[in-house]
Amino acid sequence: MSALVPVLAEQLDPTRAALVEHLTATGMAGRVATPRENNLLHYRLLADRDPYYLLGLDPSVHWTRDSVLELMVRKVGVSPLLNHRSGQDTIDPDRTADALDRYAARFGVALRDRQRVLFATGHPRNLGPLYQRFAARLREAGGTVVEAAQGWSYDAATHYGRKRLEIRYDLGVAMVEDPGGPVHSHAARPIRAVLAELAARREPLPDLVLADHGWCGGAAQAGVDAIGFADCNDPALFVGEDEGTVQVAVPLDDGLGPEQYELLGDYVLARAQLVAQG
Numbered sequence: 001m002s003a004l005v006p007v008l009a010e011q012l013d014p015t016r017a018a019l020v021e022h023l024t025a026t027g028m029a030g031r032v033a034t035p036r037e038n039n040l041l042h043y044r045l046l047a048d049r050d051p052y053y054l055l056g057l058d059p060s061v062h063w064t065r066d067s068v069l070e071l072m073v074r075k076v077g078v079s080p081l082l083n084h085r086s087g088q089d090t091i092d093p094d095r096t097a098d099a100l101d102r103y104a105a106r107f108g109v110a111l112r113d114r115q116r117v118l119f120a121t122g123h124p125r126n127l128g129p130l131y132q133r134f135a136a137r138l139r140e141a142g143g144t145v146v147e148a149a150q151g152w153s154y155d156a157a158t159h160y161g162r163k164r165l166e167i168r169y170d171l172g173v174a175m176v177e178d179p180g181g182p183v184h185s186h187a188a189r190p191i192r193a194v195l196a197e198l199a200a201r202r203e204p205l206p207d208l209v210l211a212d213h214g215w216c217g218g219a220a221q222a223g224v225d226a227i228g229f230a231d232c233n234d235p236a237l238f239v240g241e242d243e244g245t246v247q248v249a250v251p252l253d254d255g256l257g258p259e260q261y262e263l264l265g266d267y268v269l270a271r272a273q274l275v276a277q278g
Contacts, residue, residue, distance in 0.1 A: 012270040019100070019267045020093045023252070026260045029077075029093035032253045034233050036089040039078060042233045043068040055236040056188025056218030059243055068235050075238045076251040091232050091251045099250040103227050104268045106247055107134065107210065108275025111141040115207035118146040120174035120191065122213030124182035127229065128173055129258040130265050134210060135172035137269055141276060145172040146206045149197040154189055167193065174215065188218030195222055212237075212254060220246045229254050 014022070024030035044065040045053045073080045077092025110117050117138050119131040135145045153166040165176040165183065167190050175182045176190055191214065198205055209219035209226040216228030220240055227248040230237040234254075240246035252264075 012267075012274070014263055014267050014270075016097055016267075019097055019263065022263045023093040023096055026256060028252045028256060028260060028264070029091040029096045031088050032091050032232060033255075034089055034231055034253065035086065036079065036084055037086045039072070039089050039233045040065070040069070040085065043072065043235055046235050046239065052186055053234075053236060054217070055186055055234065055240075056191065056214040056216075057221050057236050057240045057245060059236070059239045059245075063239060068239065071238060071242055072232065072235055075242070075249070076232050078232050089232055091253070096251050099248060100264070100268060101271060102248045103250050104271035105275050106208065106225070106227050107268065108272035108278075110143060110208050110210075111138060111272055111276035112278075113207075114142040114144070116144040116146050116204060117208045117210055118174065118191075118194065118206040118219070119172055120194075120209065120211040120215035122175075122185040122187075122211075122215060123254050124170070124173075124175040124177075124184075126255055126258055127212060127261065128170060128175065128182070130261045131173045131210065132171040133265050133269070137272075139172070146194075146198070147172065147174070148201070148203070149190070149194045152190070152193045152197070154193075156185075156187060156189075165190075174211075186213050188214035188221070191215045191218035192222070195219070195224070216246065231255070 042053055047063050047065045047068055072078045077095050078089050119135045121127045121131055147169050149167050153164055155162055156165050163178045168177055176185045205224055209224050212228045216226045217236055220226035225247050228237050229250045229252055231254045237246050237249035241249040
């Protein structure tokens, strides 16, 4: 896997202080909307190895609900209080900023080396436009935006019964959709289909997958460099980062309106560009 390149210590627009202020003001970090009881449930379900919450990863069997909580306190900044069982939880905005610096550094390597990158999301309506910005920047730098398995479909169980889901790309970003349009997904099956089709075509695998949910976890489990965003109720990518499978997991609320991520995108692109030029 590629080594991460440190970001140069220069004043950029937006500054880190402006980013942290924005993260807190929007609820992307700080006191977040994700309920504490939902977090604790998901930590237990990951420890129980429920496939939906593994996000395509195969972590060590030693994880327990308590050790997942301890990890999330350390990596994300959720409340460490064992008697905090309900209500709001927290994401430390400084931990988010630190992770974004690592994320930007790895993306900067992709820009500098004109790498092959797959962009994908399980939150198409929220994060899709942000990934589209990143894909456009990679193209401008001469890199390759990877697309494969367009139209591949599978049956999936959802809260509304079984549905036929299909991979599609929107301005270079992979997602799954049903007949009504793009849908939220935790599944790793789509990224496995993409990697399988690339192998069948005898094309190289991506140098990097920039994604979330099962797109990120499934790529990382397959040995591809993967960096991703994850909410405080999705512990799998943080477990993967702790075990060295996921390159970077960025803690943030991943369900906000797409406009809320614009300043974050500015921050990442500015720092990635420094690495690309260095």
